[in-house]
Amino acid sequence: MDAQIRIRNAGKVFRALGKEVEALRDITVDIPNGQFACLLGPSGCGKSTLLNAVAGFSLPTSGSVEVDGRPVEGPGPDRGMVFQEYALFPWMTVEQNIAFGLEIRKSPAAEIREKASSLLAMLNLSEFRDRYPKDLSGGMRQRVAIARVLALDSRILLMDEPFGALDALTRHNLQDELLRIWEAFRKTILFVTHSIEESIFLADRILVMTYRPGTIKRDIVVTLHRPRDPGDPGFNELKRELTQLVMEEQRRHERDEVLCAAR
Amino acid sequence: MTSGTGWSERLSGFLRGAAVPAVVIAVWQILSMMGYVNPQILPAPSAVLVRWYQYLAPIEAYDPSKSGYVAWLLSGELLADAYASLYRVVVGFLIGAGLALPLGLAMGATERVYKLLDPLVQILRPIPPIAYIPLSILWFGLGNPPAIFLISIGAFFPVLMNTISGVRHVDGIYIRAARNLGAGRATMFLRVILPAATPYILTGARIGVGTAFIVVIVSEMIAVNNGLGFRILEAREFFWSDKIIAGMLSIGLLGLGIDTGMERLNAHLLKWHRGIES
Numbered sequence: 001m002d003a004q005i006r007i008r009n010a011g012k013v014f015r016a017l018g019k020e021v022e023a024l025r026d027i028t029v030d031i032p033n034g035q036f037a038c039l040l041g042p043s044g045c046g047k048s049t050l051l052n053a054v055a056g057f058s059l060p061t062s063g064s065v066e067v068d069g070r071p072v073e074g075p076g077p078d079r080g081m082v083f084q085e086y087a088l089f090p091w092m093t094v095e096q097n098i099a100f101g102l103e104i105r106k107s108p109a110a111e112i113r114e115k116a117s118s119l120l121a122m123l124n125l126s127e128f129r130d131r132y133p134k135d136l137s138g139g140m141r142q143r144v145a146i147a148r149v150l151a152l153d154s155r156i157l158l159m160d161e162p163f164g165a166l167d168a169l170t171r172h173n174l175q176d177e178l179l180r181i182w183e184a185f186r187k188t189i190l191f192v193t194h195s196i197e198e199s200i201f202l203a204d205r206i207l208v209m210t211y212r213p214g215t216i217k218r219d220i221v222v223t224l225h226r227p228r229d230p231g232d233p234g235f236n237e238l239k240r241e242l243t244q245l246v247m248e249e250q251r252r253h254e255r256d257e258v259l260c261a262a263r
Numbered sequence: 264m265t266s267g268t269g270w271s272e273r274l275s276g277f278l279r280g281a282a283v284p285a286v287v288i289a290v291w292q293i294l295s296m297m298g299y300v301n302p303q304i305l306p307a308p309s310a311v312l313v314r315w316y317q318y319l320a321p322i323e324a325y326d327p328s329k330s331g332y333v334a335w336l337l338s339g340e341l342l343a344d345a346y347a348s349l350y351r352v353v354v355g356f357l358i359g360a361g362l363a364l365p366l367g368l369a370m371g372a373t374e375r376v377y378k379l380l381d382p383l384v385q386i387l388r389p390i391p392p393i394a395y396i397p398l399s400i401l402w403f404g405l406g407n408p409p410a411i412f413l414i415s416i417g418a419f420f421p422v423l424m425n426t427i428s429g430v431r432h433v434d435g436i437y438i439r440a441a442r443n444l445g446a447g448r449a450t451m452f453l454r455v456i457l458p459a460a461t462p463y464i465l466t467g468a469r470i471g472v473g474t475a476f477i478v479v480i481v482s483e484m485i486a487v488n489n490g491l492g493f494r495i496l497e498a499r500e501f502f503w504s505d506k507i508i509a510g511m512l513s514i515g516l517l518g519l520g521i522d523t524g525m526e527r528l529n530a531h532l533l534k535w536h537r538g539i540e541s
Contacts, residue, residue: 080443080444085436087439089440090536091536
């Protein structure tokens with residue numbers, strides 16, 4: 001199958017206060033259509049930087065990112081993004097938030113209404129359609145954010161630690177829901193997380209990243225059957241392996257911090 | 264919240280709030296009745312109240328051949344003065360804020376415009392509107408125009424400064440989300456930046472109205488011959504200290520009314536906003 005997201009030798013160097021930080025180095029990854037891929041690593045490993053490069057918010061300083069054969073030059077509705085901070089527009093109701101992308105696209109009003117209604121129903125948000133985000137819990141807000149990008153009908157979903165700020169139970173519910181949506185729509189998902197369990201529970205493929213400069217340390221295909229059970233031996237074996245890999249990077253990260261503090 | 268608080272609770276809240284003012288007025292009244300204070304320096308509350316009523320009541324006797332009953336009822340000096348002052352505040356505010364809002368949006372959204380105009384704004388901003396009085400009379404003579412000019416200057420800068428900072432402080436996450444959804448420049452401005460800046464803009468408007476209200480009283484003391492500010496200065500010339508105080512209280516009540524109105528408007532426009540109870 002043709003790769004939908006093609007990342008070739010991507011590198012990113014940030015310059016701040018006269019210092020240079022190499023956030024990404026020589027990343028080459030292909031994500032085929034319909035794959036659920038997780039970027040896993042400790043904080044500071046550049047996984048969000050890589051996601052932002054695909055989203056078009058911050059282009060790589062070397063190498064290239066292509067989506068559907070075209071180089072990424074900026075953000076666009078063909079790559080719907082879900083942010084950890086929800087990023088809902090607080091002055092819009094739930095329904096208006098969901099409809100906003102379609103209004104930008106100038107879809108007919110009837111179509112917008114119909115689509116918003118079906119997404120509200122799908123994510124169990126119908127009762128909240130006229131509420132403002134401030135009146136919703138974190139889990140509800142993230143549902144709205146997911147519905148907002150689903151409304152775009154983009155084939156790619158980019159998710160930047162979307163469940164990172166949620167409590168364990170809500171998080172688990174939303175993971176289930178995301179899988180249900182993914183199975184229904186077969187979208188290509190690039191999902192950033194630092195939770196090992198989350199990545200095993202969700203992904204077809206886990207890309208473990210190294211700490212600064214961010215590179216792909218290991219590319220693991222997850223073959224466990226869904227729904228995946230955290231009590232399953234295969235699940236735990238993979239978890240041990242991933243923990244090992246992530247801990248190595250976490251230690252480098254901590255050593256770096258100690259060095260920085262000592263300076 | 265209107266639900267949840269019964270009328271008895273509200274009544275007891277009102278009584279608690281009224282307790283201190285009632286005691287102050289009672290002591291003041293007693294001191295006046297015992298002759299401790301010269302009534303020309305500080306008249307008794309009862310005298311102020313009587314004067315207030317006279318100020319409010321129609322001057323001439325009711326004459327059906329001249330006017331309708333309601334018009335007659337509203338023909339008192341106080342209402343005419345309050346109307347004149349309010350008219351100046353509203354017109355001056357609309358002019359000042361009406362100029363400040365588009366300018367502030369342009370300065371906040373475009374770095375070039377900001378860099379071009381900010382130095383001038385910074386020089387003019389600290390000049391109190393009162394300092395424009397001589398110029399305003401020179402330019403506009405007497406009557407409403409100089410007063411409205413001063414008031415619009417008073418309203419202009421708070422609205423301008425708050426609009427600029429509102430636009431400049433829009434959280435980057437909203438911009439990113441909107442760009443991701445495909446928003447172009449016009450949509451970004453009208454549907455994202457403008458609403459995100461609204462809390463700041465409305466704060467500016469509220470401060471602007473407050474300033475306009477201060478300036479209206481001052482400007483009425485110099486340029487016109489009606490309005491609440493003019494009336495209390497006029498009363499001084501006749502040594503009517505009871506009328507001065509009645510006029511001051513009227514000014515206070517009108518200011519309170521305007522501020523409450525602005526607050527209601529804010530609460531309505533910002534019902535989505537976190538800090539505000541709906």
